[in-house]
Amino acid sequence: xxxxxxxxxxxxxxxxxxxxxxxxxxxxxxxxxxxxxxxxxxxxxxxxxxxxxxxxxxxxxxxxxxxxxxxxxxxxxxxxxxxxxxxxxxxxxxxxxxxxxxxxxxxxxxxxxxxxxxxxxxxxxxxxxxxxxxxxxxxxxxxxxxxxxxxxxxxxxxxxxxxxxxxxxxxxxxxxxxxxxxxxxxxxxxxxxxxxxxxxxxxxxxxxxxxxxxxxxxxxxxxxxxxxxxxxxxxxxxxxxxxxxxxxxxxxxxxxxxxxxxxxxxxxxxxxxxxxxxxxxxxxxxxxxxxxxxxxxxxxxxxxxxxxxxxxxxxxxxxxxxxxxxxxxxxxxxxxxxxxxxxxxxxxxxxxxxxxxxxxxxxxxxxxxxxxxxxxxxxxxxxxxxxxxxxxxxxxxxxxxxxxxxxxxxxxxxxxxxxxxxxxxxxxxxxxxxxxxxxxxxxxxxxxxxxxxxxxxxxxxxxxxxxxxxxxxxxxxxxxxxxxxxxxxxxxxxxxxxxxxxxxxxxxxxxxxxxxxxxxxxxxxxxxxxxxxxxxxxxxxxxxxxxxxxxxxxxxxxxxxxxxxxxxxxxxxxxxxxxxxxxxxxxxxxxxxxxxxxxxxxxxxxxxxxxxxxxxxxxxxxxxxxxxxxxxxxxxxxxxxxxxxxxxxxxxxxxxxxxxxxxxxxxxxxxxxxxxxxxxxxxxxxxxxxxxxxxxxxxxxxxxxxxxxxxxxxxxxxxxxxxxxxxxxxxxxxxxxxxxxxxxxxx
Numbered sequence: 001x002x003x004x005x006x007x008x009x010x011x012x013x014x015x016x017x018x019x020x021x022x023x024x025x026x027x028x029x030x031x032x033x034x035x036x037x038x039x040x041x042x043x044x045x046x047x048x049x050x051x052x053x054x055x056x057x058x059x060x061x062x063x064x065x066x067x068x069x070x071x072x073x074x075x076x077x078x079x080x081x082x083x084x085x086x087x088x089x090x091x092x093x094x095x096x097x098x099x100x101x102x103x104x105x106x107x108x109x110x111x112x113x114x115x116x117x118x119x120x121x122x123x124x125x126x127x128x129x130x131x132x133x134x135x136x137x138x139x140x141x142x143x144x145x146x147x148x149x150x151x152x153x154x155x156x157x158x159x160x161x162x163x164x165x166x167x168x169x170x171x172x173x174x175x176x177x178x179x180x181x182x183x184x185x186x187x188x189x190x191x192x193x194x195x196x197x198x199x200x201x202x203x204x205x206x207x208x209x210x211x212x213x214x215x216x217x218x219x220x221x222x223x224x225x226x227x228x229x230x231x232x233x234x235x236x237x238x239x240x241x242x243x244x245x246x247x248x249x250x251x252x253x254x255x256x257x258x259x260x261x262x263x264x265x266x267x268x269x270x271x272x273x274x275x276x277x278x279x280x281x282x283x284x285x286x287x288x289x290x291x292x293x294x295x296x297x298x299x300x301x302x303x304x305x306x307x308x309x310x311x312x313x314x315x316x317x318x319x320x321x322x323x324x325x326x327x328x329x330x331x332x333x334x335x336x337x338x339x340x341x342x343x344x345x346x347x348x349x350x351x352x353x354x355x356x357x358x359x360x361x362x363x364x365x366x367x368x369x370x371x372x373x374x375x376x377x378x379x380x381x382x383x384x385x386x387x388x389x390x391x392x393x394x395x396x397x398x399x400x401x402x403x404x405x406x407x408x409x410x411x412x413x414x415x416x417x418x419x420x421x422x423x424x425x426x427x428x429x430x431x432x433x434x435x436x437x438x439x440x441x442x443x444x445x446x447x448x449x450x451x452x453x454x455x456x457x458x459x460x461x462x463x464x465x466x467x468x469x470x471x472x473x474x475x476x477x478x479x480x481x482x483x484x485x486x487x488x489x490x491x492x493x494x495x496x497x498x499x500x501x502x503x504x505x506x507x508x509x510x511x512x513x514x515x516x517x518x519x520x521x522x523x524x525x526x527x528x529x530x531x532x533x534x535x536x537x538x539x540x541x542x543x544x545x546x547x548x549x550x551x552x553x554x555x556x557x558x559x560x561x562x563x564x565x566x567x568x569x570x571x572x573x574x575x576x577x578x579x580x581x582x583x584x585x586x587x588x589x590x591x592x593x594x595x596x597x598x599x600x601x602x603x604x605x606x607x608x609x610x611x612x613x614x615x616x617x618x619x620x621x622x623x624x625x626x627x628x629x630x631x632x633x634x635x636x637x638x639x640x641x642x643x644x645x646x647x648x649x650x651x652x653x654x655x656x657x658x659x660x661x662x663x664x665x666x667x668x669x670x671x672x673x674x675x676x677x678x679x680x681x682x683x684x685x686x687x688x689x690x691x692x693x694x695x696x697x698x699x700x701x702x703x704x705x706x707x708x709x710x711x712x713x714x715x716x717x718x719x720x721x722x723x724x725x726x727x728x729x730x731x732x733x734x735x736x737x738x739x740x741x742x743x744x745x746x747x
Contacts, residue, residue, distance in 0.1 A: 011699070012049035014686035015042055023622075024642045028655065030619070032686045035679035046682060047671070050701040057700055061728040064737070068724035071525040075462050076716065083428065083440040083458035084108075085412060087421045088160060101715030102139035102149060105163075107156075107182075108132060136163055136182055143169070148707035148714045152197050153177070157205035158255060158275075162227065164208050166195050171672040171709035173217065177210055179227060192231045198248040200258045202278035209237065209249045209258055209278075217627035217674045219247045222260050224278060238262075238271060238282055243630035251275060252298040253370055253422050256312065259296060265511070265553075265634035268293045272314075272340060272348075283340050285316070285348045293325075294318035299370040299392060300422075310334045314348070315356070315368050315375070322359020324545050327368055327377070327394065329356045356394035364545035369411060372423045374445050378411060383486045383543045385409045385516060387429060389445045389452065397445055398452050400429070406472045406488055407433035408516040412440060428457065434490035434517045434533065435470040435524075437462045462521065469493060470527055472517070477536070477563070477570035483551075485563045486537040486544075488517050489576055492527050502734035503532040503577030505568055507597075509560040510589035511635060512542035512549035522723040529736050532576050536567035538593075554637050555647050561596040568597075568604050580606055581734050585726075587611040588676055588710065591667075595653025595684065598662065605663040607697075607733035609726060612669055612676045612710055615684040617652035618645065620677075627674050654684050657691040664697035664733045666726070670704040670712075678703060700729075 016031040035043050082103070084093040094103040136156075143149030152166035152175035161182055166175035177192035177199075196211040196219045206227055213219045222238040225231060240247050240262045247262045258273040260282055267290050271282035285296055300312040311332035319325045330351035332340065340348070357365065357377065364380040374397065377388040385408050389398040402409040412420060412428040420427055426444040438460040444453040471493050476484040487505075495501055504526060508515050515535050523533050537543035540552025540560035552560035568584065571577040584605050586594045591613020598608055618639050620626050637644030649655050665688070669681035685701040692699065704713075712722050731737075 010053075011689060012046060012053055013689065014046050014682070016690070023618075023639065024645050026645075026649065028618075030683075031690070032683040033619070035683050035686075036619075036623070036677075038677070038679065043679065043682070046686075047669075047678065047703040047705060050682070050685065051703050051705060054700045054702045057698070058725075058729060061725075061732055064731060065724045065728040068522075068525055068727055068731075069721055071528065072521045072720045072724060073717070075465050075521040075524060076720065077461050077463060080461075080716075083412065083430075085420060085428065086424060087156065088158070090160060092156075096716065097140070100140045101717055102143050104138040104140065105136045105154065106133050107136055108134075134182070134185075137165055137180065142167055143715070146707060147718075148709060150709065150714050151175075152195065153199040153210070155199050155201060156182070157201045157208075158203055159205040162201075162205055164199055164201070164210075166192075166199075168709075170707050171670065171714075172674050173709070174213075179208070188227065190225065190227065190229070190231055192225065192234075198250055200249050200251040201275075202258070203255060203275040204278075207278040209260075209273075211247055211249055216625060216629070218243060218631065220245075222247060222249050237273070243624070244634065246631060252296075253420070254298045254300055254312065255422065256298045256300065261295060262288075263293065264631050266291055266293060267634075268295065270294065270296045272296070274340060280340075283348060285314070287349075292318065292320050294320065295367060297368060297370050299375075300372070311340075314351070315370060316353070317365055317368050319359075319546065323547060324359055324361060324363060325365040326355060326359035327357035327365060327375075328353045329394070330354070357390065364542070369420070369427075370422070371420075371427060373425060376411060376427055380514075380543070380545055383537060387411070387443075389443075391448070397448060400443065400452065402433070403431050403439075403441070403454070404433045404436040406474050406517055407431055407436060408518065426453075426455075432517070432519045434472045434488060434519065434535070435467050435527075437465070437467070437519045460519075462519075462524075465521075465524060470524075475570060475574055475576075477566040479539075479559070479566050480562050481559075483539075483563075485539070485567055485570075487534050487567045487570060488537065489532060489534045489571070490517075490523065490527060491532045491576070492530070495527070495530050495532060497575045499572070499575040500578050500581075501530060501532050501576065502581040502731075502736055503534060503571055503583070504730060504734075505534045505536060505564075505571060505577075505582065505584045506590075507536040507538055507564045507567070507584065507586050507593050508590040509536075509538040509540035509552055509564065509593055511540075512546065514542045516543075522720070522727060526727065526731075529731065531731070531734070531736065532571070534567070534571055534576070536564050538563035538567065553635060555643065557636065557647065558596075558651050561593060561600055561651060564593055564597050565601045565604065568601070572604075583607040583609070583730050583734055585609040585611070585730070586613075589614055591615065591676070591681075592617065592653065596651050598665070599651075599653060599656050599658045602658045602660065602662050607664040607666070607730055609666045609730060610668070610681070611712075611726075612673055613653070613667060613681055613684065614676050615653040616680045617648050618655060619683075620680065621648065626677060654680075654687060657688055659691075660693060660695075662688075662692070662696045662699075665699050666702065666729050667700070668702045668704070668726075670708045670710065671706075672704075672708060673710045675710045698733075 017034045019033040021028045078098040080096040082094040084091045091108040096103040146169040155164045163180040166177040177195040179188045196213045200209040211219045212221045223234040225234045244264045245262045260271040269288035270285045297315045301310045316328045330353040366378045369376040375390045379386040387400040409431045426442040432438040440458040442455045472490045591610040594610035595615045639645040669678040
């Protein structure tokens with residue numbers, strides 16, 4: 001019998017210390033509640049024993065792991081470069097040197113037009129030649145001596161002289177914030193020891209707004225730092241003491257305003273500070289109203305890039321009066337320098353808002369991105385991504401969909417680092433699919449009535465890979481209530497669809513997050529070994545809009561799990577998965593999905609990978625000292641309410657270990673994870689071991705005891721190695737042996 005193959009096989013046994021909980025008349029005994037105390041030496045001893053047991057149980061997979069790593073590494077360019085993005089006459093890009101784990105940020109600050117005439121043009125027009133390039137920040141160097149490194153913010157100041165950057169080297173998402181003088185390459189002595197994601201510069205580049213999180217990792221304060229001053233003197237400009245809300249800060253694309261947004265799962269409130277007057281007190285747009293979400297951005301008057309002729313208008317994307325959201329606009333006060341009236345009891349609600357884009361039942365509007373000549377709406381329709389190009393008056397000019405089958409189209413994500421400048425005539429979009437590597441296009445909408453012009457700017461190179469060898473399609477599973485649930489599938493063209501192929505199904509299904517198709521060399525390695533890869537777009541996610549989320553949230557949460565089971569059965573029925581060779585994988589809330597699906601259909605799955613799984617749903621939601629608990633009540637429910645408790649306890653994997661035979665199960669956790677604390681998977685594994693019956697499958701727990709984050713290791717090669725490790729276990733359970741080649745592809 002292999003290590004970990006069943007109960008009584010020598011696997012670690014955690015001590016039992018029963019604690020009774022009686023809630024709403026229901027008595028539960030928790031033998032492993034003691035693990036919540038992370039200072040208990042028995043917890044660390046248990047985690048070490050589990051890791052040793054895992055390492056022993058998987059030692060025989062070393063050849064398969066090495067083969068998978070080689071396949072993935074062979075398709076990863078030795079050196080990589082991102083698509084460039086323009087900002088204020090400079091060109092930015094990231095580049096990863098040969099053999100490096102992490103990229104560096106570069107800037108080309110001088111451009112010369114190569115077109116005739118000799119007059120300087122905006123970088124979005126004509127052709128420009130790079131004449132000089134500087135390295136601004138080298139994450140490889142910053143990561144030296146650490147097993148983990150991740151950037152929180154990376155924002156260049158409006159004058160181009162400063163870079164605000166923050167770094168986490170443990171995986172606990174506490175970022176140290178620094179300010180680099182790009183004229184000298186030296187960091188200023190100003191150093192802020194605790195900060196979170198998002199930030200914003202003032203227009204004159206003298207102030208930086210940043211977010212701080214509390215002891216349970218909730219971002220709740222915005223502070224203003226004056227360059228060159230002691231951070232202890234930083235001024236608090238906003239705080240939200242309501243623990244249901246998270247706070248973020250950013251600058252509008254126009255550069256005109258700093259936006260402070262505080263939000264939970266279905267309610268939001270925005271405050272504005274003129275970027276040119278950073279010491280101004282924030283002005284609320286609309287005071288929060290439970291169940292109403294909105295976000296705002298800003299446009300200057302038509303044709304103006306600097307606001308010289310007026311303050312412009314605000315744009316808002318909101319679900320007020322439109323379940324799938326609509327776009328509103330309001331002109332700012334032209335008789336005031338910033339356009340913002342101060343001291344209004346109702347905030348800016350009475351500015352005279354008008355509807356720019358009405359709500360539509362079949363289009364979920366996610367956000368609006370203003371440019372000098374047009375607006376770009378990021379939206380979804382029919383379960384797929386959509387970019388709508390509209391005039392400043394809201395009139396539709398173009399509806400753009402992914403240029404590859406069953407693919408994804410989005411604005412270039414590097415915009416969060418200051419790209420996609422407001423005055424550019426064209427915007428950069430990225431498209432990809434499960435089988436098509438990412439490609440970036442400049443999309444020029446052109447004048448009204450003209451067809452948009454697509455110009456390829458960059459394609460992600462994948463050595464030795466030909467997308468023509470693969471195909472992707474979308475099938476539909478029928479849920480218990482008759483709803484059609486989309487499933488995106490990828491396979492090699494020569495993989496048989498006769499019910500014999502091994503299959504790995506991925507799912508998430510929470511927070512209205514979308515599992516849109518993305519290219520991954522790890523997936524390509526699976527496909528070359530004859531494995532079918534599938535992604536289930538289940539309710540609880542946002543693939544089919546806001547209603548899709550509402551159908552798998554709170555009291556409807558069990559729908560998420562039954563949808564996933566339906567997706568698995570549909571793959572078997574379609575001949576895309578062998579009945580005895582179907583594995584599933586999910587992370588965090590997706591780990592909860594794995595645990596619940598394990599209980600619903602234990603005989604459907606051959607193997608289950610639950611990464612950092614949120615499985616102690618009731619226990620965690622009763623503990624306000626656990627990060628994310630209070631502001632998660634709007635997603636899962638508050639177990640102090642009887643109805644919520646009944647639903648949550650009915651599906652929570654910790655309270656519902658499946659009886660009878662179980663499939664093989666691999667669970668992961670991370671000691672420094674601030675999102676799903678390591679005791680959750682540890683408790684679940686202990687309970688599963690204690691309740692296992694004869695004939696149950698392998699149960700392994702892989703805790704990360706060193707530096708590492710919620711989503712695994714950082715660094716491109718470290719990530720590949722982790723993927724090879726997890727997938728080697730999956731392939732072994734599916735009967736795909738080391739050194740074999742089920743179908744075509746590199747041997």
